Amino acid sequence: MASDRQGRGLRLPLLLIWLGLSALLVLGALANIRLGRFPDPDDTLRLIQVRDLLAGQGWFDLTQYRIAPPEGTPMHWSRLVDAPLAVLIAMLTPLLGQAGAEMAAALIVPLLLLGVTIASVGVATRRMFGRQAAILAALFTGFMPMIVFQLQPLRIDHHGWQIALVALAMAASSMRSARMGGALAGLSMAAGLLVSIELLPLAAAFGLVFLLRGLRSGEGRRWLTSYLSGLAISMIGLFLALRGPGDLVVYCDAISLPHIAFFAITALAAGLSRSASKFVWLGVLSVGGAAGLAVFAMQAPECVGSPFGSLDPLVQRYWYANIAEGMPAWRQDWTEALPALAQLAVALAVGAVLAARSRGPARSAIVDHVLLLALAVLAALLTWRSVAFAQLLALPILGMLAAGLLERISAATRAISKLSLAALLTLVFLPAAPFLIAERIGSGGKDAPVGDPAPGERAAPILSLAHSACDVTGSARKLDSLPTGTVFAPLDLGPAILLGSSHSVVATSHHRANDAMADVIGAFTQSPEEARKTIAARGADYVALCSDVAEPEIYRTANGRGFAAMLLRGSTPEWLEPVDIGAPPQFRVWRVRNGRD
Template identity: 30%
Template structure:
């Protein structure tokens, strides 16, 4: 017992040390943007702004972003991922000031999540009987999953990946109510954070049900899972109810998603209660399938929007923007170079797990393969589904390395190369061709220059590229019409209309909506295709600036900003901030 505990402590210390070492190295490499709080992704910038708003007095349940869109936007996010970085921020502010505390929060929180992820992989490796340190090293290099833990990555995806790993570890652990309860609570917490991991959560619930069907001693695990799932959902609805709770979509933890999840939780709860009277796996299977079908039908009848969480998105937005976001692409619709870089490790990892399962005959390997297959199935629909699969490749690849070590240097070298996740995007780069379709992103926009310039002017309304929005929102006092959030239909469409309209119509739109600044960048607005020759954006790019616009001094090749004139004065019109109650009405985020 003491030896086992010593091994666990040693593995955990190794995981923590490796996480800190890599986090420090990454922070050193990117210190210049990080020290200026220029975070890696738009979601990170928006998360930082959401934390600032909360610390600044916005109510806990008010997730509206009041400076986004036409009249504020109800975000589909949750307050839960804000808790720890906000706590770090508030604890350190008296010691380091606001800037120092925010910097510490965006460095510490991803490192803590990375540490947790590696510790869970080590625990999973011990459960499967392979080397935990080797699996930890492989997981630390597991692209693209490890990019979720880079310094500055404070969005919710890293937390969601850790919760998925916790679910996997509990679901394939030893039978018992504690493991079941951990799996149920991990599922609830992941649902509160966001809906992206729902297929993995369903796979976890299905595995726990299957274990109950085929084994008489799994009753306690199912009971723990069912009680924690149903009870956790009730508690979460009370603790994390947001101002947008009744928003008519299933894109976040709101009434529709909670209702469907709570109905779905009744299936395992009912089976757990009836378990003692269901002897024999045939009868349990029949009741499990029946309960699942009934619960699923009732859940979708109660929340039909959950069949298509983004079904309410404006079709034009879907076609021109959302369907072209790189991580939202199906695997086989992506360029080969990108598909190899993203999914290469996950595919190799699943093959290694199946090989280990066949070689050892241990059921745990089959359970792990089930989760990896679920991740790859999700990847077929959206590339972002690959994150759990990439991380879960580590235990089996550690087993392959152990087997290769006994066969000589060359097999060992091949096994390590196949296990090095960072090599797959490099290999994908060798396959890139000039004909690969271009996905939407930040283009060549000089975001720091744009934010620095806009920060110098009084608050106004800015019409600019979609991907600039979140960074400008976090870095300036302005209202942004467009940002990469699917509920912001009105703001994005107005920004597009403004740029595509003839200059007289564009002026009328700008004055009607109090727009004070226009921003353009190289590569921006690619989603709009070829620009009409009489459009405002085409005229601006060809140097034909209408007299109602004035270029801001300091703009360069990376960004162009114009200020709207009002007579002899510049526009500083800024629509009055709407109250949270108004934001929940019909005129809010649609």
């Protein structure tokens, strides 16, 4: 374990790395900042939630009343993410106006989370491998695309919080004090789980690492007992603060009372048996865990399987199956997945070598971290969005590798040796570079063609609303020229309509609106006459879509004679009336004719 004396002078390098990376990210986001355009529809909807909170919606009321009106849709999101945004917007509005305050808050919060992540990576790496490796690991945070995407300006969804809290737990796990380190890791994971239940595998991974420490020595048991106690107590406190004592509804996609019961029972078992012999401690802990699982299964039998298992088949097929980040690694584009997995494999291999060469406490610390990384890689293989956590946990080992390679480059006397080592260093931290070069060579150095397709051909759909010719942000504002009503639109278009106008929408890409999502997907993939019935049943006043994005194309592909296909061809059924709101031609709006028209 590197001496803490090596940490002197670490604050300034970490601060400079954070400031430099923040400046680069802000420069890269200037176009989005200028247009008020968020990276993802979830960021847009997050701001809507914060606006509603500031407008007087109850702290414990997480219903979005403009989705699937009149009842609305209960959201599975956390006020922990809303709170800093709301505070900053309230403070800055008198100075910058509402729009300026919202943009400032959406810039500040992700960059602060980036700072927490960089600091945590630096501290954890310094404790394991020393100052130079710590600086390099922190610097290379900016080379991890999944991490950078979630911590970029305007990315105010919960994923950045998850990364920062896992980073805090990683730093806590490297502390010398088992009591403080375990409790801080437990607090971090409790906050992460209240933000999103997606962190359950990582919470279990930290628990397994601390269990290993407890098996090594009696003193090591403090890690697990402190972790589980901190996790359970923090979870109870945060649940009461964020959800309220009256929220007894059992949700499978968010922390509920059955989840809290499991962690509380397990923590109690670990604490009561801490002074017993190793086998008694392990036995009591196993019984406590089994009892916790039994209580959970009895209180929430519907939650034993996947929280998405109850989705309507249409929603499962046309929405969930098309969320790439929620799919396993083998369902990803191999040109993106292979470099990331290769980088993680290098980190695991280097970690194993470092562990084999180390002795004493240093070896135990490295073994624990490699185990944590291996579990995160396993989670990433099963659910691709977890690759960000694996990349985060790989940084300390990659920082040590970079420090070693730079030392060898400096010591090498032959130019070929220096170039070879430099190329290896580049490949480790830019593993996608060969694929990008090959793609460029394969295209003859030419960019993909842009512009209108030839007559009779359909242009390839743009995957991101942010890059659509629809100008979804500006076009949504123009919808306010129409009398307020309910818009029947593809799922991903909904948040922009809610943010830019006073209209409601039938559904967005949020699974608690399962029935409404099924109606939207069903209408766009069914015949125009069937769609008419669904739209009338939902009380929609308008239909809208962007013609150059992926979602309507999915519906057109599903049924070439369906409602979406008809609208994309430029045909209009008699029960719709085209409306010109002055938006780009790709943003199309129709008014629903009622029986009197």
